[in-house]
Amino acid sequence: MSDKFRLTLAQLNPTVGALEANADKARAAWAEAKAAGADMIAFPEMFITGYQLQDLVRKSAFAIDVQRVLEALSADCADGPAIGIGGPWPGPDKPFNAYFILQNGKVTAQVLKQHLPNYNVFDEKRYYHAGTPQGPVSVGGVRIGIPICEDCWFEDVAETLEETGAEFLLVPNGSPYHRNKMGIRQAVTVSRVIETGLPLLYLNLVGGQDDQLFDGASFALNPGGALALQMNSFEQELRHVDMIRGPDGWRVEDGEKVSLPDEWESDYRAMVMSVRDYLGKTGFKKVVLGLSGGIDSAIVATIASDALGPDNVRCVMLPSEYTSTASLEDAAEIATNLGCRLDTVPIGGPRAAVTEALSDLFAGTSPDVAEENIQSRLRGVILMALSNKFGEMLLTTGNKSEVAVGYATIYGDMAGGYNPIKDMYKTRVFETCRWRNANHRPWMMGSAGEVIPPRVIDKPPTAELRHDQKDEDSLPPYEVLDVILEMLIDREASVADIVAMGYARETVKKVEHLLYISEYKRFQSAPGARLTEKAFWLDRRYPIANRWRDNGD
Numbered sequence: 001m002s003d004k005f006r007l008t009l010a011q012l013n014p015t016v017g018a019l020e021a022n023a024d025k026a027r028a029a030w031a032e033a034k035a036a037g038a039d040m041i042a043f044p045e046m047f048i049t050g051y052q053l054q055d056l057v058r059k060s061a062f063a064i065d066v067q068r069v070l071e072a073l074s075a076d077c078a079d080g081p082a083i084g085i086g087g088p089w090p091g092p093d094k095p096f097n098a099y100f101i102l103q104n105g106k107v108t109a110q111v112l113k114q115h116l117p118n119y120n121v122f123d124e125k126r127y128y129h130a131g132t133p134q135g136p137v138s139v140g141g142v143r144i145g146i147p148i149c150e151d152c153w154f155e156d157v158a159e160t161l162e163e164t165g166a167e168f169l170l171v172p173n174g175s176p177y178h179r180n181k182m183g184i185r186q187a188v189t190v191s192r193v194i195e196t197g198l199p200l201l202y203l204n205l206v207g208g209q210d211d212q213l214f215d216g217a218s219f220a221l222n223p224g225g226a227l228a229l230q231m232n233s234f235e236q237e238l239r240h241v242d243m244i245r246g247p248d249g250w251r252v253e254d255g256e257k258v259s260l261p262d263e264w265e266s267d268y269r270a271m272v273m274s275v276r277d278y279l280g281k282t283g284f285k286k287v288v289l290g291l292s293g294g295i296d297s298a299i300v301a302t303i304a305s306d307a308l309g310p311d312n313v314r315c316v317m318l319p320s321e322y323t324s325t326a327s328l329e330d331a332a333e334i335a336t337n338l339g340c341r342l343d344t345v346p347i348g349g350p351r352a353a354v355t356e357a358l359s360d361l362f363a364g365t366s367p368d369v370a371e372e373n374i375q376s377r378l379r380g381v382i383l384m385a386l387s388n389k390f391g392e393m394l395l396t397t398g399n400k401s402e403v404a405v406g407y408a409t410i411y412g413d414m415a416g417g418y419n420p421i422k423d424m425y426k427t428r429v430f431e432t433c434r435w436r437n438a439n440h441r442p443w444m445m446g447s448a449g450e451v452i453p454p455r456v457i458d459k460p461p462t463a464e465l466r467h468d469q470k471d472e473d474s475l476p477p478y479e480v481l482d483v484i485l486e487m488l489i490d491r492e493a494s495v496a497d498i499v500a501m502g503y504a505r506e507t508v509k510k511v512e513h514l515l516y517i518s519e520y521k522r523f524q525s526a527p528g529a530r531l532t533e534k535a536f537w538l539d540r541r542y543p544i545a546n547r548w549r550d551n552g553d
Contacts, residue, residue, distance in 0.1 A: 005142050005243040005250070007170070008033035008041040008081070011216045012236050013207030015281050016050030017062075019069045023048065026073060026085060029238055034080035036240045039140045041081050044172045044205040045149050046097065048073075048087035051174035051205060052212065057127050063090050070100060070107065078105030082139045084146070086172050091129045099148050099172055101137050109137040113148040114157055121176060121212055121530070121538040124150075133157070135164035142167055142243075142250075145198070149173045152202075153188050155195055162196040168243060168250045169196065173204040177215040177270055178533050179263050182233075185217075190225040197223050199243070199252050206236055208277030211422075211530045211537055213270045217260060220252045228252035233260050234269045234443075264435045267428075267531050268303075269443065271420045274529035275307040278418050279393060288392040290383055290413070291315035291335060291342065293327030294461060296421065297397045298334050298452045299433050303420045304395060305446030310339035314392055317344045318379040320351060322466060330456050337451040343386075347378045354378065372466060376412030384415055393417040396526050401426040401478060403525065403536060404485050405511065406518030407463075407471070414525055422528025423535040425485065426461070426478040433457050476507055484511045490534040495552030505552055512550060519544045 010029045014022040026043060033041035045051060049066060056062055066087055077083055082103045089098035089110050097113035112131025116124035133156075136143040145166030151157040152171045161169065169192065175185065185202065193200050199222050206216035220229035220241060229252060231237050242253040261269065279285065287304050291297045297315075304313045317331045335342035354374050362370075387394040396416035398408045400423050408414050421429060433452045440448035461471040461478070475481055484503060487493035488511065498508045522536050523544055534540050 003245040005040075005140065005245075006036070006038045007201065007241045007243060008036065008038040009201065009203050009218055009231070009239045009241055010041055010043045010047075011204065011206050011218045011231055011239070012043065012047070013214075013277070014047050014050040014205070015207075016053060016209055017056065018050065019048065019065055022050060023069050023073045026083070027076060030077045030080065030083060032238055033240070038081040038240060039142075040084060040144075042084040042170055042172060042201075042203055043086065044203050045086040045099070045174040046088070047085050047172075047205070050209065051086075051214075052121070052209065053088070053127070054123075055127070057088050057095055063088060063095060070102075074102040074107055075105050077102065084139075084170065084172065086148070086174070088128075094127060094129055096131055097124065097128045097148060098131075099146055101139065103139065111137060111146045111148065113151060115150045115154050117150045120533055123538075133160050136161055136166040145169045147171050147192075149175060152192055155192065158192045158196050158198075162198055166196075166198060167245075168199040168252075169193075169201070171200060171202045173202065174214065175204050176212040176530065177266070179267060179531055181215070182217055182260060186219075189219075189221055193221045193223060193225050197249075199223060199228075199250055201229075201241065201252065206234060208274045208529075209281070210278070211274075211527045211535060213274055213529060215266070215270065220255070222251050223249070227257060229255040230257040230260070232258050233266065234273055264432065265439070265441070267424070268432060268436060269441075270531060271303050271424075271529045272307045272444070275304055275395070275418065275420050278527075279308065282393075282417075284391070284393040284417075286312040286314065286390070286392040287395050288314040288316060288383060288386050288390070289395040289397060289416075290379055291317055291331045293317070293324075293330035293334070293456065295429055295433060295452070295456055296399050296402075296426075298330075298456050299429055299436070300395055300397045300420055301334060301338060301340060302433075302436055302446060302451055305338045305340060306444040309445040310447070313338070313340040314386070314390075315340050315342045316383060316386065317342060318347050318382060319344065320347050320375050322375075322469070326455070326459070330453060333453050334451070334456065337449070337453075338447055345382055347375060347382070350378050350382075351375060372463075373409045373412060376409035376463075378412075380409075380412045380415035387417075395420065396422075396528075398422065398525075399426045399429050400424055400536075401482055401485060403522060404489060404518065405475065405481070405514035406521050407475060407514075408521065410521050410524060414521065416526050419526045419528035422525070423531040425482040427482045430457055476511065480507070481511060484508055485515070488512060488515060489540065490532060495550040499552060509549075509552065516542070516546055516549070519546065
């Protein structure tokens, strides 16, 4: 029996439903592993299909196709390292979340996930059967314990594997990103290592899938919890890892330990990756967005430029009589700094036509939010026309604070296909703009330097839908609003809890009311990058028609 085992960790980016493309990516990685003398190459959870599959996994035709592709991959990779790869395994009425071992041209083992997560973005009990306890699998005479993702969070699976002869643990994951997630992963895996005394290799997906982002950041731990290997976050990477057997069992030979980015860089890179992958995986190459001269559209244009390159970003200024000269100048400066195209389409003519068309029906009424929203909806019409005409996906630009309280016009500035900043509160948008102005990385395709003028960051936010309008005319200051929203949404705090923090009950109740009555808007809003554990969509699911309110007593 060999005292050395070379395992290639394939931290790669699959596409949901692209079975042949995912298999081809696996073949190419396997060829590299073979050339490097690997005994096995491991891919993450559900790699062959992409993740998460949602109800797609329940289609019988899809299940048949998955098995066909797996069999072909196994046959094509018979004369080299074994393959570990995730995918669904058919069950009696719904499948299992499985991890397949491919050796000598056939599938020699299936490991079935036992603990099915059913919280936050996960709903796996709807889609999968839970597996029963299993022992390790044998590859080249080495017994490998494979807890699939959530199975690593429960001590029973790892302990059973250790008790039945596992010599090290390989944990294939589809673990989505949220801010500061790595500390949680490391705490859990160190516990498993200490409990079992076995080395552990944690292998994660990388890439964007709808709102979810997989950050990679795979790593390896030796007995005692010492870090032996740290792979990059947000990057595809193959890493050949040598396991050495000594008197005390297997150890991971020390490898490169990269430094991981802080939470500001991680969030920003997550948003960039989300745009790049959402477009790439849905077939778009270019984007269009309304550039108002404000901070939200400025950061979205910057994210898009960093994701796709400035040549693939069209910015459109849509001025009305309420648009200030400063906004026109700021939009032009942002586009120039980024190197993006800027088109200007005044909405005065279309607005006059709509006003005339509605004049009889609106006669005797005073101008109010209805007239203001016409402006926003006309901008949406024009931007969607450009999107349709030129095949450019429309990006929306509403931050989490606005999305939370409904300070956005449905069918207007909410129109579009994707929102990179949907899960970023306004106060974090300000800081993210400052961070991006001060930092540039090789993975950014946009310009370096101060791309967002300080005046854009510092000026009072406004929608410019009437003379001298400011966001604070309708909302509390963002430094107050965001604290209240974070307590209500991210921490599910009560009104009394927030009042006890020193905030006025009337203000808290107003924010709570706006949050609940805006649910219908969020239900129809574009998907966006998930940065927290309480992003709007799968993390937070509230009824639209809802009369309950917290009395705050």
